[in-house]
Structures are given as structure tokens and as C-alpha cells.
Amino acid sequence: MLIASLKPRTMGGTTNTGLLAYALARAGHRVTCYDADESLQLAAWARDVDDFPGAVHEADTPAFAEAVYPDMDHSRVNVVDAGHAENHPDIVDSVLEVADLAIVTVSPTRPDYDRLTRPERGTPLAKVIRRSASLRESGRPPVTVVLLNRCQAGSKSPSKFADLLTGGGEDGTLPRWDVLTTRIPRREAIASAVGFPCDKPERRAPYDTLVTELTRMGHLPEPGGSR
Numbered sequence: 001m002l003i004a005s006l007k008p009r010t011m012g013g014t015t016n017t018g019l020l021a022y023a024l025a026r027a028g029h030r031v032t033c034y035d036a037d038e039s040l041q042l043a044a045w046a047r048d049v050d051d052f053p054g055a056v057h058e059a060d061t062p063a064f065a066e067a068v069y070p071d072m073d074h075s076r077v078n079v080v081d082a083g084h085a086e087n088h089p090d091i092v093d094s095v096l097e098v099a100d101l102a103i104v105t106v107s108p109t110r111p112d113y114d115r116l117t118r119p120e121r122g123t124p125l126a127k128v129i130r131r132s133a134s135l136r137e138s139g140r141p142p143v144t145v146v147l148l149n150r151c152q153a154g155s156k157s158p159s160k161f162a163d164l165l166t167g168g169g170e171d172g173t174l175p176r177w178d179v180l181t182t183r184i185p186r187r188e189a190i191a192s193a194v195g196f197p198c199d200k201p202e203r204r205a206p207y208d209t210l211v212t213e214l215t216r217m218g219h220l221p222e223p224g225g226s227r
């Protein structure tokens with residue numbers, strides 16, 4: 001299978017992609033990552049540490065669907081870190097053409113919510129995902145979930161923005177998103193995770209919860225198995 005990690009702009013996407021890969025491996029999945037962001041931070045992370053769970057292939061190409069996807073081992077859980085959708089819509093389009101599951105990282109703040117739902121420029125991500133249906137074998141967009149990241153402990157913002165996202169905004173007219181109940185906390189140990197080993201409990205626990213939730217929702221294959 002292929003999981004696409006998406007975000008409209010910088011939101012903690014690469015952090016989530018890498019720490020999700022570690023958590024998938026802890027849960028017994030065979031994981032391979034693809035770095036479709038031209039900054040290649042995920043590829044550098046895997047290069048710089050000894051404990052990264054599997055290979056990271058450079059794949060920052062708008063021909064992702066044609067040139068990268070066919071050669072994947074589809075019995076593994078493949079995870080692709082897409083760059084900022086605002087800046088690289090062509091790559092995101094190609095990733096969405098073939099992804100089985102899209103995880104959209106969003107921070108529960110007004111600017112980031114606005115950037116997801118009503119960007120000043122460019123196509124809202126919900127529309128990009130919806131229109132991918134026309135290029136997909138199934139004729140339907142990939143299953144998409146929102147992962148709230150950088151959630152301040154004790155703050156009302158995560159619940160407030162989760163409600164706005166699931167309810168279609170203040171007036172109910174915006175696209176509705178499925179928001180995961182797992183929330184990634186705002187933590188220094190997570191802020192400094194990219195490029196370093198996954199050696200701190202704070203880098204593990206929220207992502208183990210994420211894998212448990214995705215498994216419960218039926219979005220992941222049996223560990224170690226094929227699908």
C-alpha cells in the first residue's frame with residue numbers, strides 16, 4: 001500500500017512522516033519511504049541516523065505515478081512525504097493519483113486552517129484531492145484523514161479546529177474532513193526529531209497511538225503481510 005503524507009505548507013509534515021515510519025515498523029510493518037519534497041529532508045534523516053526503519057528513496061518528481069509507483073513493493077507499507085502542496089501541486093497531483101491513504105498534517109491555528117481551507121492563492125487541498133479521482137483507477141479520491149499536529153496541551157484549539165474541519169467551517173459550506181482523534185502534541189522532543197534517532201518516548205507514544213487508530217479504522221494491512 002501507499003500512504004501519502006500531505007500538507008498545504010509547512011505544518012510538521014516531514015516530522016510526522018518520519019515518526020510514523022518508525023511507529024509502523026514498531027508495529028511490525030515492513031516500511032519503505034519516498035521523499036517527494038525537493039528539500040529531501042526525509043532522505044537526509046534516513047542517511048544521518050542508524051535506526052531509520054527502512055530505505056528512503058528520492059522521488060520528487062511530477063511523474064511519481066508513472067516513474068516511481070510501479071516499481072514499489074506493494075506488499076510493504078510505502079510512505080511518501082510530499083512537499084508543500086501550494087508550491088508543488090504537480091508532484092502532489094501525481095502522488096494522489098496512486099495513494100491508498102492520504103494523511104494531511106495541519107496545525108490547529110487560524111493561519112494554518114485558513115491555508116488549508118481558503119488559501120489566498122492556489123487550489124484548496126480538498127479540491128486537489130477531490131479532482132484526483134478522475135485520474136485514479138477506482139474513480140474515487142483516496143481515503144483522506146487529517147492529523148492535527150503541534151497541539152498545545154490544555155488548549156481548546158485542537159478541538160475547535162477539529163470541529164471546524166469536520167463540520168465544514170463556521171457556516172458548514174466548506175469541504176468536510178475526517179479528523180483523526182490522535183493528536184500530535186507540541187513538544188520539543190518532536191520539534192527536534194527530524195535528522196535524529198527515534199530515541200525518546202515523546203517521539204514514539206503519539207505515533208504508536210496513530211498507528212493503532214489507523215489499524216482500527218482498517219487503513220493498514222496486517223503487519224508483515226501483503227495486500
Ligand SMILES: Nc1ncnc2c1ncn2[C@@H]1O[C@H](COP(=O)(O)OP(=O)(O)O)[C@@H](O)[C@H]1O
Binds near residue numbers: 186192193
Ligand atoms: N509536534 C511538534 N511540536 C513542536 N514542533 C514541531 C512539531 N512537529 C513539527 N514541529 C516543528 O515544525 C516545523 C516544521 O516541521 P517539518 O516537519 O519540517 O514540516 P514540513 O515538512 O511540513 O515543512 C519544524 O520547525 C519542526 O521542528
Ligand SMILES: [Mg+2]
Binds near residue numbers: 014015037039041
Ligand atoms: Mg518537509
